[in-house]
Amino acid sequence: MSLPVQFYTLLAMIGMGSLFGATLDTYQRFLKRGKRKRWIVFLNDLLFWFIQGALIFYVLFLVNYGEVRFYLLLALLCGFSAYQALFKKIYLKLLESLIQLIKSIARLIYRTAYLLVYKPFRGLYLLIVAIILYVFGLLLSLVKIVWIMVKWVIKTVFKPFIWMLNKVIPESVKIFFAQLRKTVAGYLESSKNIIIKAINFFQKKR
Known part of the structure; x- marks a missing residue:
């Protein structure tokens, strides 16, 4: 070098x-x-x-x-x-x-x-969520109101037909369906009690 x-x-x-x-x-x-x-x-x-x-x-x-x-x-x-x-x-x-x-x-x-960046986007996100929830609640309330009106219209329209059926259907038929309804209800209640007793019995055996 x-x-x-x-x-x-x-x-x-x-x-x-x-x-x-x-x-x-x-x-x-x-x-x-x-x-x-x-x-x-x-x-x-x-x-x-x-x-x-x-x-x-x-x-x-x-x-x-x-x-x-x-x-x-x-x-x-x-x-x-x-x-x-x-x-x-x-x-x-x-x-x-x-x-x-x-x-x-x-x-x-x-x-x-x-x-x-974060705070404005977070505020915008919360605002959008609040608007969506508000609109959803408003629509739900509107649906409830419409359903109440529809039920009232149905009852009003069909009330004469129900009254006519009550007049046309014989009293014996009404009694038969009433007894049938009571019988079915009693049968379901007894079945429910049997099932509950069986469940309690098996739980005690464990």
């Missing part, structure tokens, strides 16, 4: 060491190891280190076509140490401020959507 390429590679690795320190703190901030299961932490750590290694190698490939030298590892360590000593506190404060800003924006968007 030429001297300029070595110099650019050295600067790139120092920068990648600092970037690695920042991404490691960011990763630790969002991972929350104490609240995660071990296998989830293991998989996340594995994926994190794989991405970091691939990213460092990609930058190294862009700078010097992927030639690895021992001093490049030292440059990575120097960049990481410089971040820990000089930039870590500042970066963590900026990270927390950014997180709080994103949370505030998310809450603002949620409240705006709740007030401008």
Whole structure:
């Protein structure tokens, strides 16, 4: 490698060491190891280190076509140490401020959507349901009124025919049907009592 390429590679690795320190703190901030299961932490750590290694190698490939030298590892360590000593506190404060800003924006968007979208649609939905229920109750009342009128008309129209039938039908026939109705009613009542007794009997046997 030429001297300029070595110099650019050295600067790139120092920068990648600092970037690695920042991404490691960011990763630790969002991972929350104490609240995660071990296998989830293991998989996340594995994926994190794989991405970091691939990213460092990609930058190294862009700078010097992927030639690895021992001093490049030292440059990575120097960049990481410089971040820990000089930039870590500042970066963590900026990270927390950014997180709080994103949370505030998310809450603002949620409240705006709740007030401008959810509440109007909910009010419209309740209004439509209230109108439907009102119309249904109105139709039900109308049906009841029509049915009462129809019953009154039927009784009024057929009342002369019923009166004529009462005059035409012999008294013996009326007595026969009345007795038949009483007999059927008595038979049904006795059958009902027998069924109830049988049910009670089987329930006691259990």
